[in-house]
Amino acid sequence: MSNLKRKMAVTAGKLSIYVSKAFNKSGTALPGKVALTIDKDILNIINEKCDKIILVTGTNGKTTTNNLLNHIIKQTSVELLSNLRGANMIQGVMTTYMCNTKNHYDYGIFEVDEGSLNRITKYLKPDYIIITNFFRDQLDRYGEIDNIVKDVYDTVANLPNTKLILNADDPIVNKFNQLNNTCINYGLNLNFEIFTNDNLNLKNCPLCDGKLIFSKRTYGHFGDYKCNKCDYRRIYPSYICSNIEEYENSQVIVIEHDKNTVSIDFPYMGLYNVYNVLSAYTLTNILGISDELIINAMKTFNFSLGRMDEMNYKGKIVKIILTKNPIGLSEVINLISKDKRSKTIIHILNDNPADGEDISWIWDANTVCKNEDSILNYYCSGIRAEEIALKKKYDNVSLDKIHINDNFKSIINTALEDSVEIIYILPTYTAVFDTRDYVEKITS
Amino acid sequence: MQLNIFHMYPEQLNLYGDIGNIKCLKRRCTQRNIETEIYNFSDENKYDLNMGDIFFIGGGSDRSQQLVYKDFLEYKTIFKDLIENNKVVLAVCGGYQLLGRKFIDKNGNEIPGLGILDYESKYLTDKRIIGNIILESTLDLEPNKIVGFENHGGRTFSKYQPLGKVLVGKGNNDTDMVEGIVYHNYIGTYLHGPILPKNPQLADYLILKALQNKYGDVEELNKLDDEIEHQAYQKAIRIMMNK
The missing domain is CATH 3.90.190.20 (Mur ligase, C-terminal domain)
Known part of the structure; x- marks a missing residue:
């Protein structure tokens, strides 16, 4: 019975692709929505067909990071399933399968909306989750940032076998190091005093009422910090960006890890892209992909979905x-x-x-x-x-x-x-x- | 002429672009050659509250509000006197709730407010009130509609004069169809947007009240070029009325 339901869901979802094309609608989530209406557990199918699952969540950088991961990993000639266009709620994730139905994938790589992580991980059991950052975003949808962070934190706490790739420069993400999961941290360690003097929106320690004292800041509330009341502080990252050279249309990002130094020539500007590159390097390095391949892939990265x-x-x-x-x-x-x-x-x-x-x-x-x-x-x-x-x-x-x-x-x-x-x-x-x-x- | 503008706990209470209200007050004074001084009042930076002419209290997360509450409580009596003495106070969202008697949370716990005025807010349902809002103001404003965006979990119940009748949206709670409160020159409201930049008539109302309170016989403010403000205001009304 459940097999039949699943087949019907897949068929109906795929059918809706043709229907929406006929009406010239590029609705990126409709097929998934149709399939989920018929079988609410249909997402299990993705979990079964993907050998490894990687999720990217957080406020900013999800789509770029996801596209970067894809661009690098696909050079190793593997089969990927991924929501590259940024449709990151449950219907969007399901839709990617509807549009690319295969029997087996080596990797399922998905960006997941922070508010959808809980629901999606009821079905998808990730091997890795990258948590990029938490900023104020769409408060009209979720209320307060504290609520979103709590929701993600509680969700991840229920996935003890998932390895976490964390942006240690973000004091909110750094808090995830308190969980029992295996955590790998990345961050910037440049010889800068303070990059930014922009207003700091985050002043209080995520654990106690103490104040966060920043010795360095890169942007937003990213930097090196510790609490003046409890022993909360930034975990020293094992993947470090130690230098950036900026050119007119590209930047060279130097990453150090375990006595190894790589220089990545990346064709997009912006400090936020340094963080995207760093997180993508961290994960692909962990997966055992060679530096040479990563460097070449980063250099030819072409992001054509609206971010840049x-x-x-x-x-x-x-x-x-x-x-x-x-x-x-x-x-x-x-x-x-x-x-x-x-x-x-x-x-x-x-x-x-x-x-x-x-x-x-x-x-x-x-x-x-x-x-x-x-x-x-x-x-x-x-x-x-x-x-x-x-x-x-x-x-x-x-x-x-x-x-x-x-x-x-x-x-x-x-x-x-x-x-x-x-x-x-x-x-x-x-x-x-x-x-x-x-x-x-x-x-x- | 000169006005001292106090921004209360700006580091903790700073949600939803409310900093725009301070920018608006300052800008509209400067354009009229009214000098302004901004005081960022916090647990670390204290100033004599009696120096203030206009006070702005924004909203924060539940956690931030708890942190502020402890410190603010020390100034309860002074702040109450300021309001009784017709000082201009604008409190938005969490700030509005904070000045009331109490807040009753999800588990029925009573969280005391500063109790400066006798109204209360409570949690009633998980459903937050979120959306565009238009009021027909009870103040003598021209134009008399106020536009903004509301985003609050708590519902407020008050017997004071409201800031306005709700034309679109919810306001204080799901039933009364009114929004905010007005008491002397204190205005409490749920409106973000931020409220003042695109309701310049309300900003000018506050500035004029502050000048009258400080200098006595100020009759009116000269007009400013509000073309873009007016367009933003009109567009907001057009969109909300048609939804």
Whole structure:
């Protein structure tokens, strides 16, 4: 009976792929949703067919890390199943199987939404979980960050055989070292005093009421820290980034582990990408993949799903970067601030459920560009275009630089004609794919 | 003219972009040549509360609020007097709950509030009140609607004048269809957004009250260019009314 139910679920799920294609909908979770309606335990099928399961969870960096892992691991000629497009709730994970049904996979690698980890691990028993970080994100969906962290913590506590790959620089993630699981930590150990003086949102020790004292900070609440009241402190990581050299369009990331040093030439900028590279290196090294193969894979990594995306139009570069929460937006603005080229910025702010209906998060981001002179215009678009325009006004941007238009297509058309070297487009989640498709259409 | 703006416990109570309220007050004063000084009041940085003209108390996680409560309690009497003496106080969400008599949590435990005013909040259901909200204000504002976003687990029950009648959303609780409270120049509300930048009429109301309280005969504030504010406000109303 249960076998029949499962077969029906798979068939119906696959059928829905054709139906949604016929209606030209690229709904990334529908087939999984259909299958789950028929058999709520259908996710077991993935657990049975994958030899090893790796999950990536946390607020930021899930999709990039997942894509990096895939790009590296697939060089070893193995069969993978993975949700590369970022559909990371239970339906999304199920959908990846519907779209790529095989009898056996060497690895199942999935990014998992923090709020879905509990439900998904009822079926998928991971060998490894990478926990990237915890920042404020989509509080309208989950309430408070404390609740999300507790939920993930309790879930992982029930998976004692799962090995954890932890970002020790994040005091909240570092807390997972208290669990009985085998924990492997990664972090930055640069010779920096303090990278950032941005407002620190996290001041209190995750264990007691004490205050966290930071001796170093990289960004957000990442750094080296200890509690002034109890003995809580950052675990010294075994995978360490010891140096970064930044170039215009790439960075060389030096990683040290167990007396071994590797230099990774990575074609994307940003400190957040250093963390993504570091976590992906840590896991693939643990899996026994050679440094040579990892280095080559990292060098050729091409991420074309909206996190960082580059196209050309009449000699101008058009760069699309997803911005969906305060820390992400702040870091992207930080990156843009380092870019000396003449530029125009397009913000696309939507408030659909998948973006978070509460757009107040933009006020928690540091959106002031430090090289204002090199910015010709700010175009504000999306459902809540005016809100981001108001934030730019508060950043003391000259009002004649701010342009509002809900229609992202017409605003992109206008912006593309600006006499600048580079156009940055910063959409929220529900705008990113449409933006990419549209820019691709007009630039090709 | 000059105003001292006290941001109460900014490190602990700083959820949902509420820092925008401080930026808004400062900006709208500066544009009118009203000098401002911001005081970040916390367990580590103490200032004489009697110096303050406007006080802002934001919301925090349950844990942060507990940490703040212990320290804030020492200033209960002073703060009560400030409110009785018509000082301007804006408390949002957790800050709003904190100034009330008590909060009754999920397990029926009574967590005392500062008890500065006689209203209480309680846990009633796991379902948080989350969504866009529009009020028709009880204050003399032009325009008189207030727009924002509410996100709270607790429900508040009060007999004071509300900040507004709820046109879209829930407000204080699931039944009364009112939101917030007004008592002298104290406004308690659940509205994030942040509330002040896109409701500049409310920001100006607070600034004017603070000036009148400090300097007496101030009649009105000069108008500012609020074109983008107005557009954001109108868009919010349009979206919420059509949903």
